[in-house]
Amino acid sequence: MALKVDHVSYLYEEGMPLSRKALDDICLDIPQDQFIGVIGHTGSGKSTLMQHLNGLLTPTEGHIYYMGRDISAKDFDRKMLRSKVGLVFQYPEHQLFETDVFADVCFGPKNLGLPKEEIEGRAGEALEKVGIPREMYSMSPFELSGGQKRRVAIAGVLAMQPEILILDEPTAGLDPRGREEILDQIRQLRRQTHITVLLVSHSMEDVAEYVDRIIVMNQGRIMYDDVPKAVFAHYRELEQVGLAAPQVTYIMNALKESGLEVDTQATTIQEAACSLRKVFSAVGR
Amino acid sequence: MLRDITLGQYYQTDSVIHRLDPRVKLGGTLLYMISLFLFENIWGHLLAALFLAAVIRISRVPFRFMVRGMKTILFLILITVTFNLFLTPGEALVTVWKLTITREGVRMAVFMVIRLTLLIIGSSVMTLTTTPNNLTDGLEKMLGPLKLLKVPVHEVAMMMSIALRFIPILLEETDKIMKAQMARGADFDTGNLIQRAKALVPLLVPLFISAFRRANDLAMAMEARCYRGGEGRTKMKPLIYRRCDYIAYLVILAYLVCKVLAGVLL
Ligand SMILES: Nc1ncnc2c1ncn2[C@@H]1O[C@H](COP(=O)(O)OP(=O)(O)O)[C@@H](O)[C@H]1O
Ligand SMILES: [Mg+2]
Numbered sequence: 001m002a003l004k005v006d007h008v009s010y011l012y013e014e015g016m017p018l019s020r021k022a023l024d025d026i027c028l029d030i031p032q033d034q035f036i037g038v039i040g041h042t043g044s045g046k047s048t049l050m051q052h053l054n055g056l057l058t059p060t061e062g063h064i065y066y067m068g069r070d071i072s073a074k075d076f077d078r079k080m081l082r083s084k085v086g087l088v089f090q091y092p093e094h095q096l097f098e099t100d101v102f103a104d105v106c107f108g109p110k111n112l113g114l115p116k117e118e119i120e121g122r123a124g125e126a127l128e129k130v131g132i133p134r135e136m137y138s139m140s141p142f143e144l145s146g147g148q149k150r151r152v153a154i155a156g157v158l159a160m161q162p163e164i165l166i167l168d169e170p171t172a173g174l175d176p177r178g179r180e181e182i183l184d185q186i187r188q189l190r191r192q193t194h195i196t197v198l199l200v201s202h203s204m205e206d207v208a209e210y211v212d213r214i215i216v217m218n219q220g221r222i223m224y225d226d227v228p229k230a231v232f233a234h235y236r237e238l239e240q241v242g243l244a245a246p247q248v249t250y251i252m253n254a255l256k257e258s259g260l261e262v263d264t265q266a267t268t269i270q271e272a273a274c275s276l277r278k279v280f281s282a283v284g285r
Numbered sequence: 286m287l288r289d290i291t292l293g294q295y296y297q298t299d300s301v302i303h304r305l306d307p308r309v310k311l312g313g314t315l316l317y318m319i320s321l322f323l324f325e326n327i328w329g330h331l332l333a334a335l336f337l338a339a340v341i342r343i344s345r346v347p348f349r350f351m352v353r354g355m356k357t358i359l360f361l362i363l364i365t366v367t368f369n370l371f372l373t374p375g376e377a378l379v380t381v382w383k384l385t386i387t388r389e390g391v392r393m394a395v396f397m398v399i400r401l402t403l404l405i406i407g408s409s410v411m412t413l414t415t416t417p418n419n420l421t422d423g424l425e426k427m428l429g430p431l432k433l434l435k436v437p438v439h440e441v442a443m444m445m446s447i448a449l450r451f452i453p454i455l456l457e458e459t460d461k462i463m464k465a466q467m468a469r470g471a472d473f474d475t476g477n478l479i480q481r482a483k484a485l486v487p488l489l490v491p492l493f494i495s496a497f498r499r500a501n502d503l504a505m506a507m508e509a510r511c512y513r514g515g516e517g518r519t520k521m522k523p524l525i526y527r528r529c530d531y532i533a534y535l536v537i538l539a540y541l542v543c544k545v546l547a548g549v550l551l
Binding site: 051054056079082083086087088089092094095096097107108111112142156157160 | 461462464465466467468469470471472486487490491494495
């Protein structure tokens with residue numbers, strides 16, 4: 001296991017009058033080379049959990065292990081951890097500060113103390129991966145569009161070449177086109193490099209088709225942690241906590257209830273179409 | 286780490302003190318501060334401490350929160366104590382090298398610590414039990430007469446309430462940006478002074494940009510709701526004294542009388 005979360009609980013502002021557990025007894029295993037979706041509605045503790053994974057927050061109770069070593073141990077190198085577990089915050093474009101795009105992406109690798117050629121090589125590679133063309137390298141980050149800014153910010157983390165990449169709501173506040181672009185880029189990245197990606201979102205549609213595994217969070221606890229099909233089978237329970245399964249799940253379940261023998265486990269439109277075709281060809285015969 | 290700053294931080298609970306008119310609390314705090322510097326004797330300070338303890342008790346704010354504010358001015362207190370200890374002329378107690386501690390110096394230092402502590406805790410009680418909005422409302426109303434002298438009281442009060450409102454927002458923002466840069470390997474706690482100052486650039490630039498963005502948004506939102514300054518503007522909840530406010534004034538008055546008596550007689 002690359003990362004292991006062992007009975008972790010976390011309390012913001014210990015002792016404040018209104019504080020309740022933001023994380024409550026979380027156990028997780030995060031292996032290498034997996035695409036994981038983390039779902040939960042606002043305030044369910046997703047961001048809090050993600051900030052634990054690279055040591056920005058220290059658990060109130062419990063432990064987190066990276067490659068078998070406790071990351072809150074005194075002699076643990078947290079800077080190394082932060083380069084291995086790259087965290088892209090929500091609205092990452094708010095962290096841009098350099099005078100040009102290229103320099104901003106260099107910030108991460110520079111902090112790792114790498115030689116200059118290596119830094120620039122990594123920055124160029126990262127910018128290429130997120131689809132920022134060369135002409136933009138010398139532009140001020142503040143001249144870019146919202147979606148472009150965000151991709152530059154993601155490149156800033158990618159340039160550290162993490163083994164695990166965490167993206168906290170990377171599509172928040174983007175228009176549908178910007179959203180599609182970012183998600184496409186993440187999928188491509190997964191295909192090319194096989195790094196573990198944790199994609200945090202409050203929308204199932206964002207993650208349903210592509211991830212290997214879905215973690216559903218609710219009120220600081222893990223509600224489900226399974227392959228997408230198994231998670232969507234609980235679509236009624238998901239609804240009760242304010243989440244929705246992909247629309248395909250609803251259609252297939254409605255069809256099944258009205259007497260058609262379709263496969264309710266279909267999560268993508270292709271699978272659904274395939275299942276429907278089978279049913280109708282059987283009926284036709 | 287940044288959340289330890291209590292200044293302008295309201296503690297939500299329900300108590301008589303919380304419900305008092307902000308003018309009572311502002312006036313009371315001011316009078317209390319003056320009373321601390323009126324006379325110099327231990328009985329007077331004891332009375333002041335007891336009075337404050339009673340108010341804290343009634344306010345239902347845990348004592349921990351009062352002391353939190355102290356941390357930030359601990360340095361100031363230390364300096365005051367050092368200066369008072371060594372620089373007050375009088376009967377020598379101990380002499381170390383060229384520095385002399387005098388009996389008067391010790392006395393001054395002790396009283397200074399007591400006064401400053403009571404002063405800070407006293408004003409913390411006010412900010413902890415009064416929402417920033419309420420506080421500026423009270424201030425605006427109290428300073429109302431200055432309008433006759435062409436002082437822009439409303440504008441100043443509005444600026445204050447906006448500034449107070451922005452403190453927690455900017456603290457939160459600082460926390461977020463700091464974490465985001467730490468995730469990119471930034472290091473804010475090690476290195477020499479110059480390295481540390483340099484390390485602040487990735488924090489300060491985004492912080493300023495975000496502050497400007499928020500200020501711009503706020504100005505837009507105020508314009509969109511036709512804000513034009515104080516002229517002819519009415520309040521949704523005008524401040525009106527109630528019975529408990531008058532009682533509070535009486536209590537403060539009684540305290541002042543006792544304090545003066547203690548100062549004169551003892
Ligand atoms: N900096 C903070 N201080 C205090 N409470 C916080 C802070 N950040 C988050 N919380 C609280 O922790 C809980 C989980 O928040 P968060 O992890 O941001 O959820 P999500 O990312 O799923 O929306 C919420 O109840 C939120 O109010
Ligand atoms: Mg979040």
